Amino acid sequence: MFDSLKKKLQNIRTKFASNIEEAATVQPAVEQPAPPPTVEPAPPPVITPAPPLPGKSLAPPAAREEKREDPTFFNRLKILVREREILLQEKDIEEPLMELEMVLLENDVALPVTDEIIARMKKDLVGRHRKIGASVDDLVVATLRSALCGVLGDGLDLRDYIREHERPVKILFTGVNGTGKTTTVAKVGHYLQKNGFTVVIGAGDTFRAGAIEQIRTHADRLDIKVIQHQAGADPSAVLFDAVQYAKAHEIDVVLADTAGRFHNRANLMNQLEKIRRVMKPDLVVYVDEAVAGNDAVIRAGEFNRAVGTDAVVLTKADMDSKGGAAISVAHTVGKPILFLGTGQGYDDIMPFTPRTVVDELLGGEA
Numbered sequence: 001m002f003d004s005l006k007k008k009l010q011n012i013r014t015k016f017a018s019n020i021e022e023a024a025t026v027q028p029a030v031e032q033p034a035p036p037p038t039v040e041p042a043p044p045p046v047i048t049p050a051p052p053l054p055g056k057s058l059a060p061p062a063a064r065e066e067k068r069e070d071p072t073f074f075n076r077l078k079i080l081v082r083e084r085e086i087l088l089q090e091k092d093i094e095e096p097l098m099e100l101e102m103v104l105l106e107n108d109v110a111l112p113v114t115d116e117i118i119a120r121m122k123k124d125l126v127g128r129h130r131k132i133g134a135s136v137d138d139l140v141v142a143t144l145r146s147a148l149c150g151v152l153g154d155g156l157d158l159r160d161y162i163r164e165h166e167r168p169v170k171i172l173f174t175g176v177n178g179t180g181k182t183t184t185v186a187k188v189g190h191y192l193q194k195n196g197f198t199v200v201i202g203a204g205d206t207f208r209a210g211a212i213e214q215i216r217t218h219a220d221r222l223d224i225k226v227i228q229h230q231a232g233a234d235p236s237a238v239l240f241d242a243v244q245y246a247k248a249h250e251i252d253v254v255l256a257d258t259a260g261r262f263h264n265r266a267n268l269m270n271q272l273e274k275i276r277r278v279m280k281p282d283l284v285v286y287v288d289e290a291v292a293g294n295d296a297v298i299r300a301g302e303f304n305r306a307v308g309t310d311a312v313v314l315t316k317a318d319m320d321s322k323g324g325a326a327i328s329v330a331h332t333v334g335k336p337i338l339f340l341g342t343g344q345g346y347d348d349i350m351p352f353t354p355r356t357v358v359d360e361l362l363g364g365e366a
């Protein structure tokens, strides 16, 4: 997952670290104490010191010199220096910042999101006294981590959501064709069952040939009840029945599969409006493929404007080496990513926790 971006971020990390290290070495005033005094022959001892003049230092020069040479004093300073402090200017990190910008754009991170990440890096690093320990890399990773977490938002834990809402919680999955809606419905059903919730699936794709069979096969394997009508039936009616079933049987969650549709196809969008009216979903989840990069981000925005979206699932993250959509979609659409799809198996689904995704991107170190 996200291998190309991960590799590039590793390089960038090294570049930042070496630039900051360089800036630190030409900046002794901030990060280092005065160098130890050059060992000069001590001045001849003053045998009879003159009485101190009013307003002058009480300590004679020889005594002050002696104090500066105290080895324990310098040892203590050296220990302090391990926690160096640095004041970076923009020019110190201009080069790696520009490279980071290019890398993000090349890996399909949307322009406004790239800008935001760069702005956060700058704000964190430039013009502020920053402590650097033995490893500058720690500072770089912390800064990158916080910039990326900043654009990824808080995420949404579906288990918490269900616990906090009246049952049944109704979740409608929508999006364009072939992105993995039906597979995601099955995976989410399995995930929720593993987490102790009861689930029913509504076979709301009555449009595409074989769609009802497809969800039925998944559900049978996972031992999940499916509410279905015949092919060509009104999906609103199917999903209404699924909700009624859940109410009657005290099922925790209704997962509604639907046919793929584009936001600009009026008839299918009207159908979706009707589904919304009849089923009254608690969450409308937009599903798209991480591999679609910027297209997925743009489509998610269009869907949100057309019908409203509460959360996003990005599938096929296992096939996505760039990670741009995963980084961009929450910030661009203003809705959290709920899950990443990471393969074709039922367990190949990952709750989207920004922190975990950033760890994955930064190699999980530091």
Ligand SMILES: Nc1nc2c(ncn2[C@@H]2O[C@H](COP(=O)(O)OP(=O)(O)O)[C@@H](O)[C@H]2O)c(=O)[nH]1
Binding pocket: 176, 177, 178, 179, 180, 181, 182, 183, 184, 260, 315, 316, 317, 318, 319, 340, 341, 342, 343, 344, 348
């Ligand atoms: N590699 C991979 N394939 C996926 C993932 N999710 C779905 N697919 C595949 O994508 C194809 C289309 O999935 P489907 O659920 O039928 O899409 P729908 O048309 O949106 O319902 C199927 O072959 C799925 O196995 C995923 O996370 N990773």
Ligand SMILES: [Mg+2]
Binding pocket: 181, 182, 183, 205, 211, 258, 259, 260
């Ligand atoms: Mg489908």
